[in-house]
Amino acid sequence: MASIDPEVTAHVAELGDRARVASRRLALLSRADKDAALLAMADALEAAAPQVVEANAEDLDRGRATGLAEGLLDRLRLDEGRVRAVAGALRDIAGLPDPVGEVMRGSTLPNGLQIRQVRVPMGVVGMIYEARPNVTVDAAGLGLKSGNAVILRGGSAASSTNRALVAVLRETLDSQGIPADAVQLLEGGRDAVRALMTARGRVDVLIPRGGSDLIQTVVRESTVPVIETGVGNCHVYVDAAADLDKALAITLNSKVHRPSVCNAAESLLVHRAVAADFLPKALAALGGAGVRIHGDEQVRPFADAAGTAYEPATEEDWGREYLSLDLSARVVDSLDDALEHVRRYGTGHTEAIVTEDRAAARRWVAEVDAAAVMVNASTRFTDGGEFGFGAEIGISTQKLHARGPMALPELTTTKWVVEGDGQVRP
Structure with missing residues (x-):
């Protein structure tokens, strides 16, 4: 891999550090706090729909001028109805059970030790995706509900739309007393993408979503653990x-x-x-x-x-x-x-x-x-919303950790909690 501009690497490192700080706050939020923020985000998006659609029109005009395929233009397009649908997905997420703290399994050992495996947030989740601005909101909402900060790298074709959406989300988080850095947008060219893919230690997991070339590039070149989504033949x-x-x-x-x-x-x-x-x-x-x-x-x-x-x-x-x-x-x-x-x-x-x-x-x-x-x-x-997940962060075609539509449980990992009363190993 060619060298990355040091200034870009430093910028991504800063985003990662800020996201890490925000993730620690998110991990401690109650379900009520997270749900209230999700509902506020949904209301704010609907109120800002005219501005979002206006920003989306800039992307569509640029896409047509550069010969973007009609299928990609359709993925990119947001009208007020689609903005309402995106906001509705946030409300659906708010209505779902909070996965954080769920006990997966547990037992009491013969020596009296009580052990249990519980769901906890991943921490910082990076998303690399193409001309799908709804992914920006879905990822932010699922990240918030599962206690994760997200760093979003959308495709350049949706740059104006993504800026408008993230501005609304960050402003709403701040108004709810939640760190705005729980949702960050990474802009820039290939160096920015490569810096995110190699931000191991600052980003806990990376999820690529898009065409085969994008996904395989991330799988091959990332030093951050990747949950691989796949193309759909x-x-x-x-x-x-x-x-x-x-x-x-x-x-x-x-x-x-x-x-x-x-x-x-x-x-x-x-x-x-x-x-x-x-x-x-x-x-x-x-x-x-x-x-x-x-x-x-x-x-x-x-x-x-x-x-x-x-x-x-x-x-x-x-x-x-x-x-x-x-x-x-x-x-x-x-x-x-x-x-x-x-x-x-x-x-x-x-x-x-x-x-x-x-x-x-x-x-x-x-x-x-x-x-x-x-x-x-x-x-x-085959869709997170249709499966009753509220939304999805992608559809995994791999066989490790997550497979199929990925939503809240797939954005958590687990930790073992062991409680004793002075036991020592003989």
Whole structure:
């Protein structure tokens, strides 16, 4: 790794030190204090919605001028309705149980020692993410509720929006008697990102959220422990025993509800036994929603008959996270073939089966290696809010500590508390 500008390193060190001081205060707050601050933050965001939307318009104009893809523009966009939704997530977080202090397990040993394992905050959490300004608020809210200070490094595409959001959050924290440094925004170029990734000892854990290149760069180069989130090449498999009306609704919702997010379906697998009945309706509906099909040769005649945009799928297409109105599609001969396709091309995010065959569903659940497995439900449900977590700080596709939507418990670690009455080890 090339050397980092010493002034940038010093700046990040200062942010980390201030965050560490704030985190010690946060760890001692009562649930009532944290919830009151979250509700105040939600009210303040709604009141500041016009200013936030105005700042967001600057980012959108700059994004269009630089050729930002439409899917990324959609992720970036905030209107007053989306600002209200972001504020609503803070209220949802306030309504959730406080994880700090939860006793995970405990016992009394034969010698009378009482031991228990309790949840405690991580301390300082760093976030590196792209054009998703809602992540700024979700991370701040989840960090506060779990007793963690956060250092946020959003993408440059959302710089104006993030400044506006963080200014509101910090002002509100200060008004509630909570250190404003519980939420800090790191700006700057690549050196700032690299300094955050190497701030071991000042930052306790780093969570990257964005495209594959961003995530893999952080995983490779960070000396701070990383919770790896992942890209979503999510599949919908329509089984031979599928209810085709359900399958159609699930396929459409998974793909077109919001195609620019990681839990949108990117690949459709259809069992040969139902392809002739299902694909004409499905491809017509997808085409009507503007979806382009990247299919195998068995899909082509159905796409042509439906008048749906089609191009032959390449090997790269099967593994691609499009984040757009594009969908790879393949006819498979069996459940085994579908499972093998997912094993080869899936990213371990979300995989859905549509079937009325309970044995097929059980096999899918048992054999698919993913953070979330859906049976007769849209891939779009893999979401912290939909799971009842209030919000999420990311969706982990790794297998250590946290997997799937990460919310309050995943932002804590544990400590062992041992209480005795003078016992010594013999």
